[in-house]
Amino acid sequence: MNDLPTRHLGALAVSAQGLGCMGMSHAYGASDDEESVATLHRALDLGVTLLDTSDFYGVGHNEELIGRAIAGRRDEVVLATKFGFANRLGEPTEIRGDAAYVSQACEASLRRLGVDHIDLYYLHRVDQRVPIEETVGAMAELVRAGKVRHLGLSEASPRTIRRAHAVHPIAALQSEWSLWTRDLEAETVPVCRELGIGLVPFSPLGRGFLTGRYQSVEKLEESDMRRGQPRFADGNLERNLAIVARLEELAAAKGVTAGQLALAWVQHRGDDVVPIPGTRRQSYLQENLAALAIELSAEDLAAIEAAAPAGEIAGSRYDATSLTFVEG
Numbered sequence: 289m290n291d292l293p294t295r296h297l298g299a300l301a302v303s304a305q306g307l308g309c310m311g312m313s314h315a316y317g318a319s320d321d322e323e324s325v326a327t328l329h330r331a332l333d334l335g336v337t338l339l340d341t342s343d344f345y346g347v348g349h350n351e352e353l354i355g356r357a358i359a360g361r362r363d364e365v366v367l368a369t370k371f372g373f374a375n376r377l378g379e380p381t382e383i384r385g386d387a388a389y390v391s392q393a394c395e396a397s398l399r400r401l402g403v404d405h406i407d408l409y410y411l412h413r414v415d416q417r418v419p420i421e422e423t424v425g426a427m428a429e430l431v432r433a434g435k436v437r438h439l440g441l442s443e444a445s446p447r448t449i450r451r452a453h454a455v456h457p458i459a460a461l462q463s464e465w466s467l468w469t470r471d472l473e474a475e476t477v478p479v480c481r482e483l484g485i486g487l488v489p490f491s492p493l494g495r496g497f498l499t500g501r502y503q504s505v506e507k508l509e510e511s512d513m514r515r516g517q518p519r520f521a522d523g524n525l526e527r528n529l530a531i532v533a534r535l536e537e538l539a540a541a542k543g544v545t546a547g548q549l550a551l552a553w554v555q556h557r558g559d560d561v562v563p564i565p566g567t568r569r570q571s572y573l574q575e576n577l578a579a580l581a582i583e584l585s586a587e588d589l590a591a592i593e594a595a596a597p598a599g600e601i602a603g604s605r606y607d608a609t610s611l612t613f614v615e616g
Contacts, residue, residue, distance in 0.1 A: 292336065292337075297562060302337050303337040303338055304562060306336060306340055307565070308340050311568050312324035313345045313349040314349075325353065325357045328354070332364050336573075337365060339366070339367055339368065340462075340564045344370070348400050352400045368407060370409075371409070372384065372393075372412035373412055383412075383613060385415030387426035394435055405437060409439055410440035420452050420455075438457075439452075440460040442461070443464075444461060449485065453485065457484075458483070458485050459486060460487070463488075465561075467494065468498065487558070487562070488562050494519075494550070496547075497514075499547030500546045503529065518604045518605075527600070531600065535549055535596060538592060551563065555582075
């Protein structure tokens with residue numbers, strides 16, 4: 289096994305880059321389980337320790353797939369999963385954070401994963417009907433029972449983060465963070481750093497868009513969620529491609545890909561930042577991990593941000609329905 293640099297999410301030590309596993313079961317069209325398992329094994333071989341899943345991805349299939357892949361290698365893995373989307377139809381329609389559901393969801397995840405504990409257990413989205421103190425209190429009971437080691441939140445507001453952390457230490461906040469999604473920088477990141485909470489950016493490559501591989505949606509499968517996302521829509525797509533073109537120029541000058549440059553930018557946000565780029569292919573996994581070796585000067589970072597100004601990104605990051613599940 290190769291050694292990767294490590295970072296801390298609260299008190300939890302993990303590889304400086306994790307692997308987001310959603311696309312192996314969910315959102316981006318058909319996938320191949322054997323290829324996904326091979327990619328997971330390769331990730332472990334290369335020193336990736338943080339594997340990220342959710343009970344929502346593939347209606348439980350993703351957890352089952354991860355469980356199969358880590359069988360016999362549990363001690364190499366910091367296993368993170370999430371709960372909160374209570375429906376089992378593959379579309380987000382209901383969030384539950386009540387105490388009874390917290391326990392129920394955890395038991396089901398443990399069973400699918402085939403493990404006796406979860407290293408990092410996230411609330412996938414905040415249930416606005418339930419006080420966060422109730423939800424995190426129930427999650428803390430899981431810690432006391434030895435079923436969970438550390439707690440996390442996803443897409444939570446600064447106020448909710450403070451209230452949750454007062455009930456039980458929160459190790460990590462998982463939220464979207466990339467060159468084309470920087471919403472959390474003004475208020476959320478400072479609160480997390482004040483409280484010692486690590487940051488886990490998902491979609492650090494803008495759902496693959498910042499790699500430059502997607503020039504249109506025509507090559508995306510009909511079931512690919514990106515077909516319905518505003519930033520991939522006609523008009524917005526063309527404006528966003530202009531930004532990618534500028535990143536490609538900067539990347540070429542450094543002898544790297546646009547995706548690697550965009551990922552290196554995220555890695556440089558701080559030593560408490562552990563991005564989880566998702567892939568189901570070994571080649572892209574290795575390309576992403578190579579971004580850890582890219583050194584960016586202050587001048588490099590300024591040039592990257594000038595090439596991809598936050599105010600020039602066209603379209604919202606989610607459709608109107610999905611945005612209702614994100615705390616402001």
